[in-house]
Amino acid sequence: MQRSPNNANTPSIESSRIAVSIGTTLDRFIKNNQDQFAYASGELSQLLRDIALASKVVNREVNKAGLIDIMGAVGSQNTAGDDQQKLDVLANIRFTRALTKGGEAGALVSEEMDSFIDLSNDGKYVIAIDPLDGSSNIDVNVSIGTIFSVYRRKSPVGTPIQEEDVLQTGDEQVAAGYVLYGSSTMLVYTTGHGVNGFTYEPTLGEYFLSHPDMRMPMDGKIYSVNEGSANSFSEPMKAYLQYCKDQRYTARYIGSLVADFHRNMLKGGIYIYPATAKDPKGKLRLIYECNALAFVAEQAGGAATNGRERILSLTPETLHQRTAFYVGSQKMVEKAGEMEEAS
Numbered sequence: 001m002q003r004s005p006n007n008a009n010t011p012s013i014e015s016s017r018i019a020v021s022i023g024t025t026l027d028r029f030i031k032n033n034q035d036q037f038a039y040a041s042g043e044l045s046q047l048l049r050d051i052a053l054a055s056k057v058v059n060r061e062v063n064k065a066g067l068i069d070i071m072g073a074v075g076s077q078n079t080a081g082d083d084q085q086k087l088d089v090l091a092n093i094r095f096t097r098a099l100t101k102g103g104e105a106g107a108l109v110s111e112e113m114d115s116f117i118d119l120s121n122d123g124k125y126v127i128a129i130d131p132l133d134g135s136s137n138i139d140v141n142v143s144i145g146t147i148f149s150v151y152r153r154k155s156p157v158g159t160p161i162q163e164e165d166v167l168q169t170g171d172e173q174v175a176a177g178y179v180l181y182g183s184s185t186m187l188v189y190t191t192g193h194g195v196n197g198f199t200y201e202p203t204l205g206e207y208f209l210s211h212p213d214m215r216m217p218m219d220g221k222i223y224s225v226n227e228g229s230a231n232s233f234s235e236p237m238k239a240y241l242q243y244c245k246d247q248r249y250t251a252r253y254i255g256s257l258v259a260d261f262h263r264n265m266l267k268g269g270i271y272i273y274p275a276t277a278k279d280p281k282g283k284l285r286l287i288y289e290c291n292a293l294a295f296v297a298e299q300a301g302g303a304a305t306n307g308r309e310r311i312l313s314l315t316p317e318t319l320h321q322r323t324a325f326y327v328g329s330q331k332m333v334e335k336a337g338e339m340e341e342a343s
C-alpha cells in the first residue's frame with residue numbers, strides 16, 4: 001500500500017479504476033468520480049445521494065426497532081403475497097419520498113407497490129427497489145437490507161412511462177447496489193466501474209469509504225441455501241448440495257439476501273435460492289432483488305445465473321417476476337451450472 005505524498009499517515013490506494021483515500025465521504029467520492037456516472041450530468045449522482053439519505057433515516061428506525069412501534073405486520077399483503085411488515089411499509093415511504101422529491105427519478109418500481117409509479121416529471125431515471133430485504137428477520141434483530149437498481153428511461157421525457165421503461169434487462173442498469181443494516185450500516189454500489197463500499201458513521205451522519213474496489217474471491221467454501229426446502233429441490237440442485245457437503249464447505253444462511261450476499265462477497269461463497277415446490281420459479285424477484293446483486297457480483301468478479309442463464313441477460317415480462325438465483329464466486333456458480341447442464 002502506497003503512502004500519499006502529502007500526508008504520510010493517510011493510506012491511499014492508486015488503481016486503474018479509482019484514486020481514493022480511505023475515509024473519503026460518499027459525497028466526496030461521488031464528486032471525485034463524476035466521470036463514472038453515465039451521462040455525467042449530475043442527476044445520477046444526485047439519485048445516489050437521495051438513496052443514501054433515505055437509508056440514513058431507515059437506519060435510524062431499524063436501530064431502535066425494539067423501542068418504537070415498528071415491529072410486526074401491518075395486516076396487508078404485497079403483490080408477492082408476503083405479509084407486509086411495518087418496516088417494509090415505512091422504508092417504502094422513506095425511499096419513495098426521497099426519490100420523488102429529488103426529481104431525477106421519472107418512475108419507481110417497488111416490492112411493496114403493485115404497479116410502478118409514474119412521477120410525471122422530467123426525471124430520466126427509473127428506480128427499482130426492495131425497500132426492506134430480509135423482512136422475516138426484522139423482529140429478531142438480525143441483519144436486513146435495502147436493494148436498488150437504476151435504469152435510464154427509454155420513452156421520451158415528459159411522456160407517460162411505458163412498460164419498456166420498467167421491464168429492462170439487468171445489463172441495462174446504469175447503477176445498482178444495496179444497503180446492509182447490520183452490526184454497522186454499509187452502502188455498496190456500482191455504476192459499472194467496479195464496486196465500492198461505504199460504512200456509515202452515525203455520530204457524523206456520513207458514509208465513509210471503507211471498502212474500495214471490492215473484489216469477490218473467484219472461489220469459496222461457504223454455501224447459503226435454505227435446506228429446509230431441499231426435499232423439493234431438483235435432482236441437480238440436490239446433487240450440488242451434496243457436492244458442497246462432500247467438499248466440507250461451511251453452511252451459512254441468515255435468511256436476509258443482502259446479508260448472505262455481502263458475507264459471500266467478502267469471504268467467497270455461493271447463495272442459491274432455487275426453484276422449489278412452493279416457489280416453482282424461485283422466490284426472489286428479478287427486477288428489484290436479483291438484477292442489482294447480479295450487477296454488483298459481476299462488477300466484483302463474481303457471477304449470477306438462474307442455474308443456466310446470466311441473470312443480467314434475462315428480459316423481464318412482469319414487474320414482480322421471480323427467478324431462481326445462483327450468485328457468488330465465479331467458480332462456485334459455474335460448478336452449480338455445470339451440474340444443472342449435466343442433468
Ligand SMILES: O=P(O)(O)OC[C@H]1O[C@](O)(COP(=O)(O)O)[C@@H](O)[C@@H]1O
Nearest residue numbers: 130132133134135136226255256257
Ligand atoms: O425464508 P426463506 O424462504 O429462506 O427466504 C429468505 C429469503 O427471502 C427474502 O427475505 C425475500 O426478501 P424480502 O424480505 O424483501 O421479501 C430474502 O431476503 C431471503 O434471502
Ligand SMILES: [Mg+2]
Nearest residue numbers: 130133134289
Ligand atoms: Mg428482498
Ligand SMILES: [Mg+2]
Nearest residue numbers: 111130132133
Ligand atoms: Mg423486501
